[in-house]
Amino acid sequence: MKGFFKLFVLPFFVGAIGGFSALFMRELIRYSSKLAVAIDFFNQDSRFYLVIIPILFIISAFTIKNFLNNPTNPTIDSVARSIVLKKGRLDYKKGIATVVLSAINIGFGVPVGREGPIAKLGGSLSSLFLKGMRFENFNVPLLVSCGVSSALAATFNAPIAAVIFGLEIILGRLSFNVIIPLTISSAVGVVISRYFLGNYPAFVVPQLSYNYKLLFLIPLFAFLFAVVVYVFEYVFESSVNFFTKLNLTFYSKALIGGLIVGVLLWLWPDAASLGYKQVSYLFSLKYSYADALMLSLVKMVALAITFASGMFGGIFAPSIFGGAFFGYALGGVIHNFFPFVNPLDVALIGTASISASISSAPFRSTLIVAELAQNYHMILPLMISSVMTVYFSHILQDKINFSRSAMQKGFDLMNEKYRNELIKVKVVNFIDPSIMSLKREQFIKDIVFELMNSSSSYFSVVEDDRLVGVLSFRDVRLVGEFENDKVKVKDIMTPNPNYLTLDSSGLDVFELLSHIDVDYIPIVENDESLRYMGMLDVNAFLKFVSFLYFKENLFRKEEVLKREGK
Structure with a gap:
């Protein structure tokens, strides 16, 4: 009976915590968006970003420095490292503060994602729950991983990908005692999300199909997607070095970064916030190839400067945006030479490839995109391109490709x-x-x-x-x-x-x-x-x-x- 409690009952409650964490974050974003509209003195003109983004950056800098003790940005992978290296002991106060701060920023248009903060909150509250219950002889890292997986399952409406996240990123092993809790908690998170929000994809994608000749072009696509990620990393590192050379204070850095991002969003307002609505418009053919290319680059540059300025936020939603828009533009160019190439196919392939490259998790990214877009029959080109993009990214950026295996032994090679x-x-x-x-x-x-x-x-x-x-x-x-x-x-x-x-x-x-x-x-x-x-x-x-x-x-x-x- 104790085994049943460990494998099914505890993961059920942890899954509920993760599911409601995702709901909490999404409701905060919704109310923040309403507040942004209410105080928009430019009547929904993009000039509003010129004013509000620098203000948000300064407020965020003050909060991070004085109340969060300068923590690292809670991306999905950083949360995973914390679970492994700290054995599931996460700070719930920082988790809640991070979610509130990120939700306000996203609601007002800061071009970051919600997934990392949601994962942080789901894991932090699960850790608090387990600590409060004072359970003994339980695998705390596994159960906290269940909380993170359920939060991500509810966020993406993607239970399979959430289970894979736990196996691929956090735990790194397959066994009966691992798969069952992850499955139960992820399923509970999705049920909660679908009950309150409905069973809808994060962005609307038509049912796509592809010519098998497309597979021979995937190495070219993958290399170009890797180049986009390289540009993102280059802009981020250059921005960090720029701020360092100027010897700026934390607040000055936030102000300058906020002004730059504000100008970018003023000129290209469609690059603001999460961008899932714009991705749906893209798959409805409402953007030209030139506009799509420009928006993809603006989104990635704005994201890099945001992070270099010390701000918080997830990276998955922006990578979905950047991959879709760049892939669509790339597909449009290739279509002129190879008419069998559908630009929308390349757009969907780009969403998986760029997110896979940034996270170095191709299998997980492939499944998330397939479930998000509800285009499972596209999984073959998604999977091949994701793997190859990760490979090319490691070559271009000379990345350490064994940091995850070291992390699972308790060593953080990202330091x-x-x-x-x-x-x-x-x-x-x-x-x-x-x-x-x-x-x-x-x-x-x-x-x-x-x-x-x-x-x-x-x-x-x-x-x-x-x-x-x-x-x-x-x-x-x-x-x-x-x-x-x-x-x-x-x-x-x-x-x-x-x-x-x-x-x-x-x-x-x-x-x-x-x-x-x-x-x-x-x-x-x-x-x-x-x-x-x-x-x-x-x-x-x-x-x-x-x-x-x-x-x-x-x-x-x-x-x-x-x-x-x-």
Whole structure:
């Protein structure tokens, strides 16, 4: 009965919390929009943005600095990192304040999304609920993940994508005890959303179909979508550097950013707020290709400047907008050369591709778009383009593509200072000389007891001082498939194994651990000689880099205590 409570009852209540969190956010946005209309002294003229956006940025800066203690922007992925790294302990006060602040900004036209703040609120209130109930022996990160997934399911009206979010971003594993709670909570969130808001898509898309020849053009589309994301990242980083060089105060930065965004929205008012209504208009063919291209670029630039100014908001809705409008313009150009290309198909592909690239989560983005648009038969081009766009984005931006696997181990590689510390770590300091190496011609029966008594379950196979393979206990289990006892190491070993070199850094270790899950890793002198140097002790390495992770805060606190005489 306890299992039923953990798998079904608790996720049901957490799902309700997430569902009502989404409703709360959407109602706040609706009332904020009404308030904006009521005080609009320009009678719904876009000049209103010239005044109201800088004011909102200043108010937001004051709130963030004085009441939220300068937290990070609550995007969906940052919420996921908080759940993993803080083991589900989220601050509900910051969650509520973030939602209220973001809802007001969105209602008045700030070009950000609502999804990140909703995820933050759903997770924070779920964490508060679990803390208040004082449940023992429960998986708090899993249940908080259920709260986030249900909030996203209610937001997007997309239960399948919400479950995938929990599996792909937060938890990173599949099991009976994970899938059931995520499914229950996501379903409850969607039921609440559909009961109060109706079963409607976030934006209206006609039933699309595509010619299979379109698939051959997807690499081109994906590359160009990756370029758009590159431009967004470039504008964001350039804006941050610009504000840094000017040595501006937090309020000055907010004011300048607000003025720039206000001018952009004055000139292109359709780029304001969430933009789902404009996306629906796009799929109704109410924009020219030139207007669509301009609006996509304005939206992404305005979003980058908004974030660089220190403002809050989600990134998914703007990426949907930017992908749809840029994809439509791109499809219009390609249609002149290849008439079988429907610009609306490319627009829908763009929504998934750009959001996938920004979040580095192609599967989740594909499903969200397919469910949002209720165009499931478009899932093949959506999926292919999303994966390829993520690939091209990592090449163009030289991104770390293994940060998520490290996050699931409790290490935040998105932290630049920590990455720099890891680069300084040399693997030679973690070589364990006690781990035996093997020869190709050794009989398994002659060494099996030595293998069993070793602290490692992973052994290097060395010939003439060169690494030629590895042998694991998983390989040893293959002995049972042989009909005789003359099985040699070379018969079951894994040739051409993964390895590190003496020049490898801590980041290289994490990259390798994203591919294999082992307790020891072979180290060679260099890639040319493959001269075997020993085995890296993974547990010793993780202990050391864990110390690197918290040493700055730990010793800073000690210095403060000494100064205070405590």
